[in-house]
Amino acid sequence: MSLTKEALQHIEASHKTGTEAAEGHALIVGDNFKMVDMEKYQDHRRRFRGQFRTKGLKDFITYVSGQQADAPVFIDRDAMAACSYLDIGDKSLPGHCDHSATLNLPKTPEFSAYLDADGSTLDQEEMVELVEDWGHLLEFENSKGEPLERGKVIHAFRKVSLDDLTSIESDKQEHSSRVGVMNSVTVKNAERLPTVIYWKLTTYEGLSERTLAMRVSSKTKGGPSFGLRAIALDAAKEEIAAEFAKLVTDGLPESECLLGTFQP
Incomplete structure (x- = not known):
């Protein structure tokens, strides 16, 4: 057919x-x-798959350890983040890497305020607001290393004023003459103002409390204002990142913890 x-x-x-x-x-x-x-x-x-994302260090450790998966944990110290692909497998039997746990540790509000203040110039009103908002975390020290009370510091910033001094120097000789004018602007009662502010704070959620220092300088151009500069901030960031990596590693003793990132 x-x-x-x-x-x-x-x-x-x-x-x-x-x-x-x-x-x-x-x-x-x-x-x-x-x-x-x-x-x-x-x-x-x-197969089981999904993406667990959290900002909590303890929640990340609890989830990863609870999966009973022999998967490495990758720690990004610069981003204060960690990630584990729980079905990564190995070279002989690679997994699909579609079951993951990711931690992104957030800065605390007080640490964000410290970083925002670093490198800034504040006028009198802004400086008073900074001390009033975060004064419960702050300690103050004048140029002599003496501690200052918070209430007195706020009053000093509110009452700060400038002295504008002008002097004339005259030098007359037989065949020449020289007249010099010197202008000097200084802050009145500068000893009442802090030169160093110490911030006692927790930088990231789940990390230990630490003290960060900030230098205060007076500026006289255009009216009284104050420059703020963090002291040894890079060194502090290295210590913070090291603490974060240690907490993840100590919290997951059964996992291989590696410094770096991995893109499947």
């Missing part, structure tokens, strides 16, 4: 439609050989 061209095309199309692939997990359908994943039609997923 011979078959017509139309019959042969119908048989070919019927054969292509519904052909199993990927060990029965998918079907090839249609003339364009479209692959259809059958997982959503099954009672369960083929």
Whole structure:
């Protein structure tokens, strides 16, 4: 029995439609050989997958340790972040890396305020507001190393004023003469103002409390204002990053913790 061209095309199309692939997990359908994943039609997923994201150090450690997965943890000290691909597998049997846990440790509001103040110049009103807002964290020291009370510091910033002194120096000789004018602007009662402010704070959630110093300088151009500069901030950041890495490593003793990032 011979078959017509139309019959042969119908048989070919019927054969292509519904052909199993990927060990029965998918079907090839249609003339364009479209692959259809059958997982959503099954009672369960083929494997567990998902992305856990958190800002909590303890929550990250709890989740990763609870998976009982032999997966490395990658610690990014610069970003204060950590990540683990819990189904990464190994070189002989690599996983899909679609089950992950990610930690992004947030700065505390007080540390953000410290960083915002670093390198800034504040006028009297702004300086008073800074001390009033964060005064419960601050300690003050004058140029002699003596401690200053917060209330007196606020009063000193409010009452600060400038002395504008002009002096004329005259030097007359037989064949020449020289007249010099010197202008000096100084801050009145400067000893009442702090030269160093100490911030006692927690930099990131879950880390220990530390004290960060900030230099205060008076500026006289255009009216009284104050320049703020963090002292040894780079060294402090290194210590903070080291503490973060240690907390993750100590919290996950069964995991291999590596410094760096990994892109699957």
